[in-house]
Amino acid sequence: MSNEFLSIEDLHIHYITQEGTVKAVNGIDLKLNKGETLGLVGETGAGKTTTALGILRLIPNPPGKIMDGKIILEGRNLLELSEEEMRKIRGKKVSMIFQDPMTSLNPVMTVGEQIAEVIEIHEDVNKEEAKEKAKEMLELVGISGGRAGDYPHQFSGGMKQRVVIAIALACSPELLIADEPTTALDVTIQAQVLDLMQGLKKEFNTAMILITHDLGVVAEACDKVAIIYAGEIVEYADIESLFASPKHPYTQGLFASIPSLDEDVERLNPIKGLMPEPTDLPSGCRFHPRCPYAEAKCSEMDPKSVEVGAEHRVKCLIYSGEVSGKGIENE
Amino acid sequence: MHKYVLKRLLLLIPVMLGVTFIVFGIMHLTPGSPARLKLGEKATPEQIAALEHEMGLDKPFIIQYGNFVKNGLKGDFGRSYLSNKPVFEEVLDRFPATLKLAVAAMTIAVVIGIPAGIISATKQYTLVDSVTMVLALIGVSMPVFWLGLMLILIFSVNLGWLPSSGASTWMHLILPSITLGLSSTAIITRMTRSSMLEVIRQDYIRTARAKGVPERKVINKHALRNALIPVVTVIGLQFGSLLGGAVLTESVFSWPGVGKLMIDSIKKQDIPVVMASIIFIAITFSIVNLAVDILYAFIDPRIKSQYQ
Amino acid sequence: MVEKIKKKSQWREMWDRLKVNKMAMLGLGILVILILLAVFAEQIASYEDVAIKMDTSIRLQGPSKEHILGTDEFGRDMFARIVHGARVSLKVGIIAVGIAIIIGGTLGAVAGFYGGTLDNVIMRTMDVFLAIPSILLAIAIVSSLGSSMLNLMLAVGISSIPNYARIVRASVISVKDEEFVEAARAIGARDNRIILKHIIPNSIAPVIVQATLGVAGAILSTAGLSFIGLGIAQPQPEWGAMLSGGRAFLVQAPHVVAFPGIAIMITILSLNLLGDGLRDALDPRLRQ
Numbered sequence: 001m002s003n004e005f006l007s008i009e010d011l012h013i014h015y016i017t018q019e020g021t022v023k024a025v026n027g028i029d030l031k032l033n034k035g036e037t038l039g040l041v042g043e044t045g046a047g048k049t050t051t052a053l054g055i056l057r058l059i060p061n062p063p064g065k066i067m068d069g070k071i072i073l074e075g076r077n078l079l080e081l082s083e084e085e086m087r088k089i090r091g092k093k094v095s096m097i098f099q100d101p102m103t104s105l106n107p108v109m110t111v112g113e114q115i116a117e118v119i120e121i122h123e124d125v126n127k128e129e130a131k132e133k134a135k136e137m138l139e140l141v142g143i144s145g146g147r148a149g150d151y152p153h154q155f156s157g158g159m160k161q162r163v164v165i166a167i168a169l170a171c172s173p174e175l176l177i178a179d180e181p182t183t184a185l186d187v188t189i190q191a192q193v194l195d196l197m198q199g200l201k202k203e204f205n206t207a208m209i210l211i212t213h214d215l216g217v218v219a220e221a222c223d224k225v226a227i228i229y230a231g232e233i234v235e236y237a238d239i240e241s242l243f244a245s246p247k248h249p250y251t252q253g254l255f256a257s258i259p260s261l262d263e264d265v266e267r268l269n270p271i272k273g274l275m276p277e278p279t280d281l282p283s284g285c286r287f288h289p290r291c292p293y294a295e296a297k298c299s300e301m302d303p304k305s306v307e308v309g310a311e312h313r314v315k316c317l318i319y320s321g322e323v324s325g326k327g328i329e330n331e
Numbered sequence: 332m333h334k335y336v337l338k339r340l341l342l343l344i345p346v347m348l349g350v351t352f353i354v355f356g357i358m359h360l361t362p363g364s365p366a367r368l369k370l371g372e373k374a375t376p377e378q379i380a381a382l383e384h385e386m387g388l389d390k391p392f393i394i395q396y397g398n399f400v401k402n403g404l405k406g407d408f409g410r411s412y413l414s415n416k417p418v419f420e421e422v423l424d425r426f427p428a429t430l431k432l433a434v435a436a437m438t439i440a441v442v443i444g445i446p447a448g449i450i451s452a453t454k455q456y457t458l459v460d461s462v463t464m465v466l467a468l469i470g471v472s473m474p475v476f477w478l479g480l481m482l483i484l485i486f487s488v489n490l491g492w493l494p495s496s497g498a499s500t501w502m503h504l505i506l507p508s509i510t511l512g513l514s515s516t517a518i519i520t521r522m523t524r525s526s527m528l529e530v531i532r533q534d535y536i537r538t539a540r541a542k543g544v545p546e547r548k549v550i551n552k553h554a555l556r557n558a559l560i561p562v563v564t565v566i567g568l569q570f571g572s573l574l575g576g577a578v579l580t581e582s583v584f585s586w587p588g589v590g591k592l593m594i595d596s597i598k599k600q601d602i603p604v605v606m607a608s609i610i611f612i613a614i615t616f617s618i619v620n621l622a623v624d625i626l627y628a629f630i631d632p633r634i635k636s637q638y639q
Numbered sequence: 640m641v642e643k644i645k646k647k648s649q650w651r652e653m654w655d656r657l658k659v660n661k662m663a664m665l666g667l668g669i670l671v672i673l674i675l676l677a678v679f680a681e682q683i684a685s686y687e688d689v690a691i692k693m694d695t696s697i698r699l700q701g702p703s704k705e706h707i708l709g710t711d712e713f714g715r716d717m718f719a720r721i722v723h724g725a726r727v728s729l730k731v732g733i734i735a736v737g738i739a740i741i742i743g744g745t746l747g748a749v750a751g752f753y754g755g756t757l758d759n760v761i762m763r764t765m766d767v768f769l770a771i772p773s774i775l776l777a778i779a780i781v782s783s784l785g786s787s788m789l790n791l792m793l794a795v796g797i798s799s800i801p802n803y804a805r806i807v808r809a810s811v812i813s814v815k816d817e818e819f820v821e822a823a824r825a826i827g828a829r830d831n832r833i834i835l836k837h838i839i840p841n842s843i844a845p846v847i848v849q850a851t852l853g854v855a856g857a858i859l860s861t862a863g864l865s866f867i868g869l870g871i872a873q874p875q876p877e878w879g880a881m882l883s884g885g886r887a888f889l890v891q892a893p894h895v896v897a898f899p900g901i902a903i904m905i906t907i908l909s910l911n912l913l914g915d916g917l918r919d920a921l922d923p924r925l926r927q
């Protein structure tokens with residue numbers, strides 16, 4: 001408990017539109033300790049970004065709404081704070097790095113101004129000091145401080161993401177949420193940016209939630225992993241245990257769909273079918289229409305989260321003994 | 332940047348040549364002889380022919396146009412058929428009144444339109460938004476001359492608060508500038524709102540919020556500067572509509588500007604005055620647009636660096 | 640064939656989106672009523688016997704049972720004149736925009752399709768036209784050609800040519816390099832066929848939006864020209880001219896000025912509502 005920094009309990013977030021209610025996040029539970037990195041893995045539309053925005057209470061409203069749940073940061077439930085209290089947390093205690101660096105920076109402000117702004121808001125400094133600090137931050141992410149007066153369009157994508165990182169880390173946040181920080185970048189730049197984040201994270205002892213659909217990135221950077229499917233966490237484990245023995249059929253499917261250098265496989269095994277429409281989720285286990293081990297019960301019963309090892313939980317009826325799961329690999 | 336301004340100024344030359352060509356060409360089609368107009372009904376055909384020769388009206392069109400441009404460059408747009416005064420002076424005399432009216436109307440439009448658009452956008456889907464949008468829609472749908480007459484009816488005739496014609500005091504400016512400015516106010520309101528709504532959805536606004544920037548500053552600093560970029564273009568274009576609308580407004584309020592001069596001259600077939608009025612307004616409009624384009628570069632660094 | 644299906648569903652989709660837009664439907668409703676009034680003007684009130692029949696003994700009367708919108712300065716029935724005025728305004732507005740679309744659209748399509756010098760010459764010429772505020776250009780044309788309905792249409796139409804040239808050019812450029820046009824070219828289709836069969840249909844939607852708003856602008860310009868005495872001659876009822884005629888009696892009989900203005904406003908409002916709705920339906924990104 002003493003070590004527990006962030007705890008999300010039973011979070012539900014819906015988008016209410018004319019065409020129907022999109023159930024983006026459906027009862028997510030997560031825990032994160034100080035300095036730890038949690039990987040949040042899932043397909044596009046699984047609810048990863050919504051969860052992240054939910055933590056900062058930045059869900060666009062309307063149409064988005066946090067329906068239920070708790071987000072407890074150091075003992076305080078963020079969902080009960082006033083807007084002003086919440087504002088003081090954003091950028092200071094919790095910051096976020098967004099997916100697309102091309103659009104994340106304000107085109108009419110210099111990068112220096114944009115970094116200095118967050119410092120001015122949260123720290124007791126004057127304009128000059130904030131400017132100085134902004135330059136230091138730029139140097140820290142590997143950009144010459146002399147470029148503080150340049151505008152975003154004068155930087156490349158990778159450089160912009162460095163600026164975004166500088167903004168996010170300027171006030172030494174305790175939690176950094178990185179939403180697919182490398183997806184929009186060239187492969188060669190991806191590793192650089194990831195290394196940079198890793199290094200800075202250690203330096204500042206920041207906890208991190210790393211959102212990604214790339215298991216390779218997870219293996220490299222995370223301590224814990226949560227696999228998210230249709231707005232639910234279907235499997236949660238520490239990194240070793242997940243990579244050693246993935247339990248949930250969906251997780252196993254994810255592993256089967258990445259090419260391996262060690263094994264000589266004829267072809268990849270993608271998960272069949274598509275993510276369900278979030279306006280029309282299947283009954284019972286959300287994954288059952290795509291699950292190779294599904295039985296009749298899977299469409300009727302809502303699986304509960306079951307402990308299958310030390311800090312390894314799975315939401316699947318096979319592991320609660322309701323369904324046989326014949327043929328599932330399980331060592 | 333200087334290079335860009337210079338280039339744009341140079342580009343004005345062919346545009347102005349084009350404008351004079353079009354206006355001269357259109358006016359050339361006017362039936363009837365200006366010489367007859369000048370000499371009156373009793374003139375003999377010989378007298379008319381003599382005057383036409385003197386005025387150069389018997390020369391081919393292109394020569395006449397060439398002379399017109401040549402003299403125009405020297406500030407000589409001919410003399411009024413009626414008053415015989417130099418046209419350039421007549422238009423220049425009236426010009427400040429039109430400019431005053433247009434600037435007052437534009438000031439109203441900008442000072443009301445931009446804040447109204449911002450409020451409407453930030454309160455999207457509320458009553459305030461709906462009311463603003465309905466008013467703006469009515470504003471763009473009202474004929475300017477009708478609005479002028481209705482304002483006269485209410486504020487001059489019935490309430491007796493404001494004068495209905497003339498231009499001697501600042502009180503005289505109120506009704507005409509409201510009349511002329513209303514549709515631009517409505518258009519700027521609508522444009523600001525939609526541009527603001529577009530910008531508010533952008534990722535960098537989310538970034539600003541994630542930084543803990545207070546909502547007021549998110550709107551007034553981060554969103555507004557970006558949202559203003561297209562609004563500035565609209566303001567520039569609206570200035571053209573204002574100069575056009577000024578013709579009607581001046582006619583309603585007997586405002587002694589270029590527009591009224593032009594209408595009076597059309598009725599008297601005083602073609603040199605009509606031509607000079609249109610050319611003058613077109614030049615003003617082009618200069619305003621040039622100024623807007625330069626202003627643009629100051630708001631949007633992306634454009635500025637394009638021209639460096 | 641495939642393209643046909645795609646296009647049909649595009650219109651269908653646009654209509655589905657328009658249908659749920661209450662304001663746009665209100666605009667469409669008003670517009671349909673106005674068009675019906677214009678079409679059946681003669682049945683509602685005879686032109687010869689009512690709309691232009693003067694009777695100075697009943698001049699400048701306010702609204703009453705016999706004359707629901709009162710009478711004008713010559714004792715003519717205002718309602719009949721407004722109904723017949725709708726005919727004139729809609730006709731002038733639509734034909735003027737038609738002229739602008741045909742000339743401007745052709746120029747824009749040619750400029751966009753061929754590009755290069757031709758494009759430059761056409762578009763720079765359009766820039767010159769744009770430097771003259773459109774109402775001034777229209778005033779110049781009418782004052783030179785003389786005021787008649789045809790000249791009015793020409794003047795208002797010509798002064799809005801550049802708008803359509805720009806729109807059509809932009810959409811031609813955007814579809815020019817799409818695959819189906821490339822394919823048509825690959826199988827040897829001639830330029831005019833490609834323009835007519837492939838490019839024009841694809842640029843129609845933005846033109847419709849602009850045309851709806853353009854008719855509103857054309858009606859306003861027409862009324863403005865008539866107001867300053869450059870429009871349609873008496874005794875033909877035209878809203879702007881009616882307003883201008885009643886102007887001298889603003890104090891004694893404000894209804895003579897008020898009603899034609901309201902008629903103009905309702906017409907413009909309905910077109911603007913519909914035009915806005917069409918624009919939103921065309922670009923679903925803007926709604927939400």
